[in-house]
Amino acid sequence: MHGRPCRLLPGIRTGSQHAAAAKAVGMSAADRPLRVAYLLLREPSYSETFITSEIDAVRAAGADVEVFVARDNRGPRELRQVVDTTLRHPMRTLRQVHTLGMSYLPRAALAAAHAARLTGLIGTFGPDVVHTHFVNLPTAIAALVGQRTGVPVTATAHAADFLLDPDGYALDRRLRLLSHLFVISEAAAGQLTERGVSLSAIPHSVVRAAFDGAISSPPLRPAGGVTRLVTVARLVEKKGVDSALDMVAQLVRAGVPVRYEVYGDGPLRTRLEERARTSGLTDVVTFHGAVSHRVATAALVGADVAVLPCRRAADGDLDGIPVFLMEAASRGVPVVTTAMSGIPELVGSSGGWQVPPDDPDALADAVRQVIHSPEEAQRRARVLADRLRDEFSPALQARRLLAEWGRLATARKARTRWT
Known part of the structure; x- marks a missing residue:
């Protein structure tokens, strides 16, 4: 066995720890909390805080959570794992590959290898449900474990x-193996249908991506002075940071005093830094690179505008509902973004400023409105904070998850009694 197939994220109790806590308050085995095994491909990256926030909320709601991480290594060691699993269990591997679809090869073989390593560990935990995030390889592994x-x-x-995912047939086949599919937005459901997924045949519902849960109401920001613009994002095409730089250049040329701070890293960082230099923005724009979640959220303190001009990338990549916008809203920062994908489901008609993608002029106009109308900016920020509280709170998402998981666990127990 290569590496450690199971690791726990900080703050998540193991089954034994929860059992000890249950015993301390007289909880019997018959009425134990729902047990949820989170199966993740890898530990969440700095841009995937929604996973750890969700796990925290599910645990706070009373579930017993253990996290299993499939990928401790990549490259030659992972390839050897696939070969070893196939040689030891050729017929089982073939059946699992067939289950996922031959068009999904070789990822189906990789999923079978990871499932072989994790099945015993997850079985020992004794979960009522196995849950994963992302419907590509992690879902393939989880489906085989199930x-x-x-x-x-x-x-x-x-x-x-x-x-x-270039293989719509394999995607549909994979999702049909699930007991239930959660989507982060109605837009995502529509996008899945466009990709050829038969959602009418797959039980599904909306559960939002979780943010850190804190909601505050900062004081009114007075007009005048330097306007501080902040973006927290991976520096990839779909985030539209190049459009934001063009917008900043336009404001500077017009004599508007602004500063633009970008937190995050990615393959486009060098190109974006060069764009800032050639636009004469060296003294105005700061690229802070990859930072911790704590630093990223602290950057919103004192920010005047949260900017994220999302777009569809050339390869089809698209944001869902960016957590950065939720975290800005939770801290009362007015948002200027684009009406793309699931973003309108968060911002609504009056929770911020939504402009077309790839339109620096419209971005600049929106920022000017924030600057010159602080009362309106605060009003829209309050509307968005209320929307966040009513529909996007982590506690609400945990209740939605647990309601469905509880139903599945009850149905499974009923089937077990009758067989």
Whole structure:
């Protein structure tokens, strides 16, 4: 066995720890909390804080959560794992590859190898449900684990995880193996249908991506002075940071005093830094690089505008509902963004400023409105904070998840009694 197939994220109790806590308050085995096994491909990156926020909320709601991470290594060691699994269990591997679809080869073989490593560990935990995020390889692994353990499997679809999947047939086949599919937005459901997924045949519902849960109401920002614009994002095409730089250049040429701070890293960083230099923005724009979630959220303190001009990338990649916009809203920062994908489901008609993608002029006009109408900016920020509280709170998402998981667990127990 290569590496450690199971690791726990900080703050998540193991089954034994929760059992000890249950015993301390007299909880019996018969009425134990719902057990949820989160199966992740890897530990969440700095841009995937929604996973850890969701896990925290599910645990706070009373569930017993354990996290299993499939990928401790990549490259030659992972390839050897696939070969070893196939040689030891050729017929089982072939059946699992067939289950996922031959067109999904070689990822189906990789999923079978990871499932072989994790099935026993997850079975020992004894979950009522196995849940994963992203409907590509993690869902393939989870579906095979569910088949071998008899445990219901659910998954959350976001955006790039299916938008960039070239095999719509295998995607549909994979999702049909789930007991339930969660989507982060109505827009995502429509996008899955466009990709050829038969959602009418797959039980599904909306559960939003979780933010950190804190909601505050900062004081009114007075007009005048330097306007501080902030973006927290991976520096990839779909985030539209190049459009934001063009917008900043336009404001500077017009004599508007602004500063633009960009937090995050990615393949376009060098190109974006060069764009800022050639636009004469060296003294105005700061690229801070990859930072922790704590630093990223602290950057919103004192920010005047949260800017994220999302677009569809050339390869089809698209944001779902960016967590950065939720975290800005939770701190009362007015948002200027684009009406793309699921973003209108968060911002609504009056929760911020939404402009067309790839339109620096419209971005600049929106920022000017924030600057010159602080009362209106605060009003829209309050509307967005209320929307966040009513529809996007982590506690609400945890209740939605647990309601469905509880239903699946009850149905499974009923089937077990009758067989």
